[in-house]
Amino acid sequence: MSFKILALTKYGSLGGSSRYRFYQYLPYLKSQDFDITLAPLLDNQYVTGINKGSRNFTNVLMSYFQRLMRLISDRDYDLLWIEKELLPYVPAWLERMLIRNIPYAVDYDDAQFHIYDYYGTKLTKIFLAHKIDRVMAHAQLVIAGNKYIATRASKAGAKSIEIIPTVIDLDRYSIKTDGRNRAFNIGWIGSPGTSIYLRSIQSVFETLDRQQNCNFTFVGAGSLTLGNLDLTIKDWREQSEVADIKSFDVGIMPLDSTPWEEGKCGIKLIQYMACALPVVGTPIGVNQEIIAHGVNGFQASTLSEWTDYLSKLANDPRLCVQMGAAGRAMVEDKYCLQVTAPQVAQLLSGCI
Structure with a gap:
């Protein structure tokens, strides 16, 4: 029928x-x-x-x-x-x-x-x-x-x-396998309307820019600028989004704390994890379920936690691989x- x-x-x-x-x-x-x-x-x-x-x-x-x-x-x-x-x-x-x-x-x-x-x-x-x-x-x-x-x-x-x-559709997302032989790439994917969340942790980026060898790649962020930070802004395209995510070493999802954010679904985190990336996000709403703290990434509530967790990942490639594998397993089990x-x-x- x-x-x-x-x-x-x-x-x-x-x-x-x-x-x-x-x-x-x-x-x-x-x-x-x-x-x-x-x-x-x-x-x-x-x-x-x-x-x-x-x-x-x-x-x-x-x-x-x-x-x-x-x-x-x-x-x-x-x-x-x-x-x-x-x-x-x-x-x-x-x-x-x-x-x-x-x-x-x-x-x-x-x-x-x-x-x-x-x-x-x-x-x-x-x-x-x-x-x-x-x-x-x-x-x-x-x-x-x-x-x-x-x-x-x-x-x-x-x-x-x-x-x-x-x-996400697992058939579209392959695992990041290339090792790190360049600056630690902090990545985000979204739309111009949601790129405002990146401003909430601008000071974290500035600290990491001074203290670590970091790049910042934001996909779909439109005309976003963050002070004098040197950002790589890419247009979102369905055909290239997975390759863009795989260029990251960590995927981030900062959020504000309002009722609207309580209802968000955390697709960014799932996309990052599908590519076997560690994640760092604000523990608001469903992010608290998706991020198993210390297993597939970190829940960062304060600016100092954001700085500490991203620095930890920047300095420990093995931890990134370990957390990325845990994230991919979670996606295969639940989020695909x-x-x-x-x-x-x-x-x-x-x-x-």
Whole structure:
């Protein structure tokens, strides 16, 4: 029996959340007789634009119109598989009218509810603070990227909740094997919007720049500058991201401490670990689960800890190899598509 699913992603394939939570699952799901139609709200052109610091609001309005028309006219599906919400800043009651009698599963890789109840304007908080709770409550299934999101879904009264972490495809990630015969390369991968977290440990980089033989390579950081530090900034490209990560000697994930960060899924750490790199990250949210302190990396809470742990790794290549191997093993066991794809297939089929 073929299941007909309309996957309503937020972005095209260049959007990280859509790529990891939806697009990479398609080959496996299709092999299991799922008939899936993709319908992103915002296309790759939009994603490219926001990564360059520009937004075309005319295109956004057109995207909203196209999604509305699709939901009104095209209803021959067994299930809607929705990323976060149908239409940002549109009330939940209107979304339910558009869905009508089609069951839906909704997927979250971040704390989307905080866009409305924590960061929103006064007006947004009045009208939309509980929007995501209502979306969750009426879903056949809520797929949560971590416990923080799952807890919110439970409080919202969701019928069924499953935690599926954001993962990588092992077939794309090979292990870093070249030895170190150059400066210790501290690496980060992300987007211009998340590169702000690097500023929080700028003083750590400056100290390491003075005391250690270090390079700093940031992939996808846009036009980021950090004082007078000599940074290597590379554009993110799907075709080269694994090779870029393998040029690192350690992967880092600094975070701020706000409710938004509590809901993040830690994909950067998983990418680094998939390449057998040690990791250092702020122990916020799921980072505390992914980083086994002293085993596959270090949890750094203070600036002095960041400096100490990165210095330790810079001075001990053998420890880097040991921690990298432990990280790769964890990814193979828990944080890869090869483990989660059958789980997602079973969850979606259970909604129909």
